[in-house]
Amino acid sequence: MKVLLIGANGQLGSDLCIALKKYDLTALTDKDIDIKDIDSVFQICHKHKPEIIINTAAYVRVDDCEDNVDLAFKVNALGARNVAVAAQQIEAAMVQLSTDYVFGADKNRTRPYTEFDSPAPISIYGESKLAGEAYVQHLCSKYFIVRTSALFGRAGSMGKGGNFVETIIKLAQEKDELRVVNDQVFSPTYAVDLANAIMDLIDTRFYGVFHITNKGICSWYEFSQEIIKLTGFGTRITPISTMEYPQKAERPRYSVLENYQLRLLGMDDMREWKLALKDYMEKRHITAER
């Protein structure tokens, strides 16, 4: 099967390159394609004629999106539209990556969101990604929209300059105490596990919206506690509230996604985030020793 991957040197894209090895894979970075440019998208898609196009490319800097609204919508909404139109023209299926940040307006939420809940974002990033989802749903007949959350992968997020795990490890090496937000709850997700789940999904014709995250939930504080535990550092971590750590973009207090569609299809074999984190840390250690 011919697969075209967009965003190949990103955090998820890098792990997808490994997971998709068995396919006839064309992996494109931002040097090869600009999804904002409809002509470049059409030209490349028509040239390669893949059966599947996976779009991981996005403007992922959540706070910067608040200041650069046009760019956020150009990349996350119109970029997704451009890929969807091209996919439809060449009769390819499309995988569009999306986010738990399409939710968040329900401040009292304490129950995981399924794919059948109505999104209601509270940030420009969330709004622009939701607009991208809408374009894909309307313009491409064979689509998998994959929502995930709090990714950690070997490459680290290109757009964010790393991932949360690496940020905490770096800060723990520099400071004796860290203050981390304890009132935003979600499911951390290992990019390798997500890449493998996407690989399984594209072998099916189960088109639609999918939530794919590792199992279990935590706050950023609990996530950082587990990271520090695995490093063996003695860094103290103090839980703080979102009010004590103001950021430009509002974040959901609760954005846990349930892998409901995968479960209904008997395909939900995502493991607990703590097991995935342990695996990440072990692999990271091996890489550092080399």
Ligand SMILES: NC(=O)c1ccc[n+]([C@@H]2O[C@H](COP(=O)([O-])OP(=O)(O)OC[C@H]3O[C@@H](n4cnc5c(N)ncnc54)[C@H](OP(=O)(O)O)[C@@H]3O)[C@@H](O)[C@H]2O)c1
């Ligand atoms: N990271 C998370 O925690 C998280 C959580 C939920 C959902 N997601 C979604 O998961 C997907 C992958 O995230 P990630 O962490 O892998 O992000 P990433 O590391 O920033 O990768 C995105 C890639 O897209 C490229 N890109 C940006 N604008 C582009 C454009 N106009 N044309 C072509 N390529 C472009 C980036 O290149 P440059 O950096 O060089 O521009 C980068 O290589 C995204 O759709 C994101 O919205 C991520």
